[in-house]
Amino acid sequence: MAQLNIAELAKKLRESKARWVPRETPISLLDNEKFKRMLNPEPPKISAPSHAAEAAGPPTFAPSVDWRNHNGNHVTDIRNQFSCGSCVSFCTVAVVESMASIEKNQLLDLSEADQHFCSSHGASCGGWNDNDAFNQIKSRGVCSESSFPYDSAFPNNDPGYYWHHDPPPNPVCHVAGNRNDSVVKLTDIHNMGNNQAAIKNYLTSTGPVSCSIAVYDDFQSYGSGVYHHVSGSLEGYHCIEVIGYNEAGQYWICKNSWGTSWGMAGFINIAYGEIGIDQYDKIGITGVKLPAPPHGWYGFETLGGVLTSTPNAVSWSENRIDVVARGTDSSVYHKWWDGSHWNGWENLGGQIHGAPAICSWVTGRLDIFAVGLDHHLYHKWYQAGWSNWEDLGGLLSSEPACVSWGPNRIDIFARGMDCAMYHLWWNGVWHGWESLGGIITSAPAVSSWASGRLDCFARGTNNHLWHRWFSGGWSNWEDLGDNIFGNPGAVSWGPNRIDIFFPSQGNAMYHKWWNGSTWSGEENLGGILASGVGVSSWKVGRLDCFVEGMDSSMYHKWYQ
Amino acid sequence: MFSRHFFSVIKISFFIFVVSACAGTSSQQSETIKPKPMENTNTEPKKIKVLDTFTIELKSRGSLGLQLAFRTDKDGIVAVTRLPADSNSQERISPGDPLKVIFEIKALKPGTVNITFFETQPWNKDFQEIIKKEIELEVVE
Numbered sequence: 001m002a003q004l005n006i007a008e009l010a011k012k013l014r015e016s017k018a019r020w021v022p023r024e025t026p027i028s029l030l031d032n033e034k035f036k037r038m039l040n041p042e043p044p045k046i047s048a049p050s051h052a053a054e055a056a057g058p059p060t061f062a063p064s065v066d067w068r069n070h071n072g073n074h075v076t077d078i079r080n081q082f083s084c085g086s087c088v089s090f091c092t093v094a095v096v097e098s099m100a101s102i103e104k105n106q107l108l109d110l111s112e113a114d115q116h117f118c119s120s121h122g123a124s125c126g127g128w129n130d131n132d133a134f135n136q137i138k139s140r141g142v143c144s145e146s147s148f149p150y151d152s153a154f155p156n157n158d159p160g161y162y163w164h165h166d167p168p169p170n171p172v173c174h175v176a177g178n179r180n181d182s183v184v185k186l187t188d189i190h191n192m193g194n195n196q197a198a199i200k201n202y203l204t205s206t207g208p209v210s211c212s213i214a215v216y217d218d219f220q221s222y223g224s225g226v227y228h229h230v231s232g233s234l235e236g237y238h239c240i241e242v243i244g245y246n247e248a249g250q251y252w253i254c255k256n257s258w259g260t261s262w263g264m265a266g267f268i269n270i271a272y273g274e275i276g277i278d279q280y281d282k283i284g285i286t287g288v289k290l291p292a293p294p295h296g297w298y299g300f301e302t303l304g305g306v307l308t309s310t311p312n313a314v315s316w317s318e319n320r321i322d323v324v325a326r327g328t329d330s331s332v333y334h335k336w337w338d339g340s341h342w343n344g345w346e347n348l349g350g351q352i353h354g355a356p357a358i359c360s361w362v363t364g365r366l367d368i369f370a371v372g373l374d375h376h377l378y379h380k381w382y383q384a385g386w387s388n389w390e391d392l393g394g395l396l397s398s399e400p401a402c403v404s405w406g407p408n409r410i411d412i413f414a415r416g417m418d419c420a421m422y423h424l425w426w427n428g429v430w431h432g433w434e435s436l437g438g439i440i441t442s443a444p445a446v447s448s449w450a451s452g453r454l455d456c457f458a459r460g461t462n463n464h465l466w467h468r469w470f471s472g473g474w475s476n477w478e479d480l481g482d483n484i485f486g487n488p489g490a491v492s493w494g495p496n497r498i499d500i501f502f503p504s505q506g507n508a509m510y511h512k513w514w515n516g517s518t519w520s521g522e523e524n525l526g527g528i529l530a531s532g533v534g535v536s537s538w539k540v541g542r543l544d545c546f547v548e549g550m551d552s553s554m555y556h557k558w559y560q
Numbered sequence: 561m562f563s564r565h566f567f568s569v570i571k572i573s574f575f576i577f578v579v580s581a582c583a584g585t586s587s588q589q590s591e592t593i594k595p596k597p598m599e600n601t602n603t604e605p606k607k608i609k610v611l612d613t614f615t616i617e618l619k620s621r622g623s624l625g626l627q628l629a630f631r632t633d634k635d636g637i638v639a640v641t642r643l644p645a646d647s648n649s650q651e652r653i654s655p656g657d658p659l660k661v662i663f664e665i666k667a668l669k670p671g672t673v674n675i676t677f678f679e680t681q682p683w684n685k686d687f688q689e690i691i692k693k694e695i696e697l698e699v700v701e
Contacts, residue, residue, distance in 0.1 A: 023683040085656030087623045127623070127656030163690055212655045215622035221682045233642055235622025239655040258625040262683050 009218055012231045019271070020225030022218070023262075061200035066244035066253050067098060067208050074101040074207065075243050078266030079112065080259035083162035084154075084171065088128035089116035090257035091210045091239035096137055096186060098208045098241070100288045110184060111148040111175075118148070118173035125162060125171060130210040130239055130283050134189045137285075141183035147176040181294060187287025196272075199282045200245060208243045211254075212280040219275065222263050226251045228271040240268075242282060252277055292560070295541070299557035300527055302549070303335065305345055309355035310399070310487055311546040311554050312534035316360040321536055323546055324348070324356045324368055325554065332356045332370060332380070335554070348380060350389050354399035354443065355487075355532070357412070361404035369400045369412055377414065377424065392424065394433055398443035399487065401456075405448040413444040413456055421458060421468070436468060438477050442487045443532070445500065449492035455514075457488045457500055465502065465512070482512060482522055487532030494540045501525075501533035501545055509533055509547060509557070525557060604665075607698040613666040615643070618677055618692055619658035626679040628661055628692065637673040637699055639666045667699040 009022050067074045076097040081090050089112040100106045117123040119136040136142075153171035154161045192198040192209070202209065217232025226249060244253035251269040254277075260266045270277050309326035316322070319339035327333045330351045335344030350356075352370035359367050366382040372391070377400060379390040398415035405411070410426040419439045424432035442459035449455070454470040457480075465480040465488060488502040496516035504510040504522070507530075511523040531548035538544075543559040604616055620628040630640055643662045653659060665675065675697060679690040 081624065083624055085621065085623050085658070087656045088654070125656075127654030129654055163688070217627050220622070220625055220627050223683070232627075233620075233661070234645055234659065235620045235626070235628065236657065236659040237653055237655040238623040258681075262625060262681075 009221055009231055016230055018225070018228065018230055020227045020269075021223045022221035023223035061197070061204040063248065064244065064246040065200075065203045066246075067102075067203075068243065070244070072101075074098045075241075075255060076101070076107065076109065078255065078260045079150075079257050080159070081112070081257045082159035084116070084125035084159065085127050086112055086116040086125060087239045087257055088130055088133050088210075089113075089121075091241050091255075092130050092133040092137065093142060094241040094255055094257070095134075095208050095210050095283075095285060096142065096184060096288065098243070099186070099285055100184065100290065102207045103286070103288050104290055106290060108184065109145040110142045111145045111150070113150045113153040113171070114143045114148045114173075114175055114179070117153050117171050118175055123153075123170050123173045127237070130212065131189070131191065131281070134186065134210075134283060134285055137184075138186050138189065141185040141289075143175055143179045143184075144182035147179050147182050148174070180291070182291050184291060185289040186285045187289065188285065190284045190286065192282050192284070194279055194281065196278060199242075202282075202284055203242070203244060206284060206286060208241050208255075209282040209284040210239060211242050211252075211277055211282045212237055212239050213270070214238075214276045216275065222268055224264050226269045226271050228274045237276075242277075243267075295560065297525060297557060297559050299545075300547075300549070300555040301557075303342060303546075303554040303556050305333065305335070305554045306552045307531070307548040307554055308552070310489070310532040310534055310548060312355055312358050312489070313536035313544060313546050314358045314360045314366070315536045315538035315544070316365065317363045318538045320363075320538060321544055322358060322360070322366055323534065323554070324358045325534075325546075325548070326352055326355060326370075330373075332368060348386065350378060350380065352378070355534075357400045357402045359402040359404045359410060361407050361409060367402065367404070367410055369402050371396045371399060371414070375417075377412065392430065394422070394424065396422070398440075401444045401446045403446045403448045403454065405453065406451045409451075411446065411448070411454055413446050415440055415443065415458075421456065436474060438466070438468070440466070442484070445488040445490040447490040447492040447498050449495050449497060455490065455492070455498055457490050459484050459486075459488070465500070480512070480519060482510070484510075486529070489533040489535040489545070491535045491537045491543065493537040493542065497540075499535065499537070499543055501535050503529040503532060509545065527555065527557070604693075604695050604697075606696065607700060608667045609700055610667050610669060613664055615662050615664050616677075616693065616695075618661050618663065620661045621658050621679065623656045625681050625683075626690070627682055628677065628679050630663065630675060630677045632676075633674045634671060637667070637669055637671040638675065638697065639668055640664070640675060641666070665695075665697070667697075670699050670701055672696070672698045 093110045093112050093115055097108050100108045121128050151157045151159050215235045215238045216229050218230050241255040242252050243255050250272045254268050254270055256266055306328050307325045311323050311325040313321055313323045321337040323335045324332055332348040332350045334346040334348050351373050356368050356370035368380045370378050372378045375395050377392040377394045379392050381387045395417050396414040397417050400412050400414040402412045412424040416422045421436040421438050421440055421444050423434040423436055439461050440458035444456050444458040446456050456468045458466055460466040463483050465482045465484050467478040467480050469475045484502040484504055486503040488500055490500045492498050498514040500512045502510055507528050509525040509527045511525055513520045528550050529547045530550050534546040536544050545557045547555050549555045641664045643664055675695040677693040681687040
């Protein structure tokens with residue numbers, strides 16, 4: 001009296017020596033009629049556009065791959081699409097989550113609702129295709145699940161609403177106002193077509209892919225084993241994440257989006273060649289772009305080394321930092337961030353007192369200044385290669401500080417033997433030393449927010465932070481009041497902005513800034529410093545501070 | 561020029577018109593007792609002759625893990641057959657879209673039978689069956 005019969009399916013599976021078993025449940029309806037549904041003998045038609053498949057490399061794939069255990073687990077938890085035909089958003093978001101784990105070591109929970117209801121797909125439970133879906137993530141991104149929880153798209157917050165209600169009403173797109181703070185994008189889409197060697201190479205070397213399949217009745221009853229289609233009618237088309245394969249067993253390993261009570265805790269092994277899995281395009285993505293973290297301070301992170309001075313830093317362009325410090329052998333050492341990795345330490349030689357200073361007037365140019373054992377100022381520069389050390393003379397009693405306000409311009413400050421601040425500058429030729437007076441009890445710091453502008457800072461005899469600036473002429477010394485325990489560091493990320501850092505109470509790192517109209521109070525940034533603070537900035541709103549910790553390692557704290 | 565099936569459809573359509581014009585009240589009463597089937601369009605006949613056939617079209621939602629099935633409360637009065645998908649159809653179906661499914665119902669012997677089309681998730685014991693369509697059919701000589 002009914003056509004649904006799990007017992008009959010199990011019998012068919014036994015007769016066909018199938019490699020999988022169905023899940024028996026009380027809902028299996030009893031009936032003596034046999035399955036009457038006709039198999040659909042024709043290959044299913046789905047609307048995924050065809051693309052030129054990426055060329056296969058030589059078959060270098062592993063015998064088996066499962067990204068749940070492939071240099072760690074890179075498959076996020078099983079989700080449930082419930083009563084909405086949003087499988088394409090579930091499978092594509094699953095691939096992006098996997099790639100975020102593989103490429104960025106970030107476990108993300110992204111919003112299938114944002115992807116399905118707020119993209120070019122539109123707010124409905126209709127189907128889609130994975131190529132278009134990935135292109136939407138590439139162009140508009142997908143936000144975090146917390147910005148738009150799946151349940152909240154449905155009437156009564158019930159994702160099972162459409163089990164018993166045909167639309168309308170449609171689900172609703174209503175992302176949080178801070179969507180942009182959590183949007184993840186991708187750079188590249190790789191369509192491997194149905195080239196099996198290319199797909200296995202990709203799964204071995206790169207990560208999971210999406211794939212469409214045809215869904216038959218017996219697929220719904222899958223419990224465990226290697227699924228192949230035995231019985232039942234075509235019920236529709238579906239999208240899943242392919243997370244691996246097994247050559248010995250001749251099957252693909254796939255993640256579904258029907259919750260954990262289906263299949264093997266939500267996963268299925270599908271035999272090669274079954275239900276269109278080897279017929280439809282398999283698509284992967286690379287180049288996951290994570291959202292910028294919220295503004296705030298990060299660190300301290302340890303960057304190693306054994307330092308005997310303040311580490312000083314400069315940025316010649318975005319995402320580039322060069323840091324110099326003195327090592328235990330009194331030589332200058334160099335470490336740099338290239339946008340993705342820290343490099344170094346590189347030994348730049350020399351025998352110096354105190355900390356070296358570093359500045360840059362153009363991308364690819366570095367100028368390092370340090371006080372030699374003879375109290376002279378020494379200079380070494382990098383421009384397609386390192387120069388030798390150059391003796392610039394002088395007789396100095398502190399570490400130098402330097403800054404460049406434009407091409408071919410360098411300004412250097414240091415304390416002289418009379419405790420006054422002295423100035424040396426380069427504008428194609430060297431000028432100085434010029435005495436700027438005062439009695440300073442620390443090395444000076446200097447920043448420049450524009451061509452022709454210099455701001456110098458040092459500790460005075462009252463242990464306060466003092467300020468003197470140049471803007472067409474030199475100001476008098478200004479007492480900024482703050483108590484400082486060591487050498488300050490200063491940087492400017494743009495016009496009318498100065499950020500100063502110094503050790504103060506408890507040898508913690510303190511921060512004070514000029515916003516164009518007023519000086520801030522002191523901000524305690526913590527830590528226990530064994531040195532002054534070196535600081536650089538590669539763009540507006542970005543600060544990178546470097547200090548020597550109590551273990552003589554270099555520590556990094558940054559603001560973005 | 562026209563197939564026998566075509567004439568059956570004409571005959572059934574006329575019958576539907578007559579039946580549906582009289583059936584409004586009882587249909588509303590039944591709604592207060594049980595949920596309204598999702599695709600009950602009341603376009604199917606209430607009475608057909610032995611060996612006559614008619615078809616109904618439903619949507620299958622396999623991408624949601626649903627099986628579309630049917631049951632009858634009596635054996636042998638009708639034969640219900642799910643027709644194979646039209647391999648010549650130019651309709652493009654996307655993953656996640658409902659799939660059009662056609663059932664043919666053929667009268668075998670006189671009697672009254674209830675046919676229920678429903679969806680379920682066979683692996684999910686807690687799933688509440690979705691009634692897609694219910695037909696009470698009288699087969700006459």
